Amino acid sequence: MKPATPDQESVQEHRSVLLDSAVDYLVGRTDGRYVDGTFGRGGHSRLILSRLSENGELLGIDKDPVAVAVGQELTGQDSRFHMAHGSFAHLDQELDARGWPQADGILLDLGVSSPQLDDASRGFSFMREGPLDMRMNPQQPPSAATWLNTADEKQIADVIWQYGEERFSRRIARSVVSRRQEAPLETTRQLAELVSAAVPKKEKHKHPATRTFQAIRIFINRELEDLEIGLRVGVDRLAPGGRLVVISFHSLEDRIVKRFMRDLARGPQLPRGLPVTARETETPYRLVTKALKAETGEVSDNVRARSAVMRVLERRLDVSAKGDRE
CATH class of the missing domain: 1.10.150.170 (Putative methyltransferase TM0872, insert domain)
Incomplete structure (x- = not known):
C-alpha cells in the first residue's frame, strides 16, 4: 500500500504537547543517539534535532503511514534523522537494525494525534462523519x-x-x-x-x-499492550545517564507509566530483617521530576494539552548494573 501524501498544512499547524519541556528533559548529550517513538508530524523530532550536534542522531518511529511519509521527507533534509514504520514496542529490532546498542534518550508521546483526529477519513473522531476505521496503521x-x-x-x-x-x-x-x-x-x-x-x-x-x-x-491499536512492552524495552536499552520521557493523555496510560517508573526507581521491596546491604538493593533508575502538566498558556492554545501528564525516568550513571532488573 502506497503511503498517503502528508497534509502539509497539518504538519505546519500541529504543535506537539509539552514540546519544549519534553525535549529539555530528554536531550543531555548533544552528540547522543535519541529515539522519538511516536513521530507524529515531527514536532518533537525537529526540536530534538535543533539541540543535537552534527554527530548526534535521531530515530523516529510511527505506526501511521502518513506520519512515516512526513518522516521520510525529513530524512532527505537531515542526514542525522532516520525513520522507521512500526510500533515503539519493536524498539529492540529498530535499534539492532541500525547497530545502536543503546539510546541516550527515548520519548513516547502517547495516544492519537491531532492530525489523526482532524482527518475524518481516519475514523477516530465522533465529531466528524467518516468510515469507522480508527487504525493508526x-x-x-x-x-x-x-x-x-x-x-x-x-x-x-x-x-x-x-x-x-x-x-x-x-x-x-x-x-x-x-x-x-x-x-x-x-x-x-x-x-x-x-x-x-x-x-x-x-x-x-x-x-x-x-x-x-x-x-x-x-x-x-493495541495501545496499552504496546506501551507495557515499549516501557520494558526502552529502559533496557537506555544508556547510563539516558532518560525515558513519556507523555500520557488519559488515566489508563498514565497509571501504567506511573507504576512502572515508580517500581524501577524504588527498587526491590524486600521484607524487613533480610541480611542484605543497601548497596545490594540499590536501583540504577531514578525519577527525575514529579509528574508535570502543561501550563495555562499552552492549555489555552491547545485544549488537548489539558489532560497531558509527563513523567521522566533516568538510568543513573553512578550505580552498578547489580541492581538492574533481571
Missing part, C-alpha cells in the same frame, strides 16, 4: 467496523468497560449487536448516534460517545 487489520460487526456482545462490552471505563458498556454492546443484525455499522456517525441513544445519563460537557470511541481505538 490502516495496513493492519481489523478496522473498528470489522471488529464491531463480528465480535460477540460480551467482548464488545468488556473492551468498552476495560479501555473506556464506560459504566453503560453492556447497554452499548447490546445496541451494537442489535443494530448490526439490521445492517452493518460503517460510519463514525452511526456509532456515535447509537451510543448516544444507549446511554441513559449524559455527562455535562462530554459527548456520550467519548469513552466508547477511546476504548475501541485503544483496543484496535
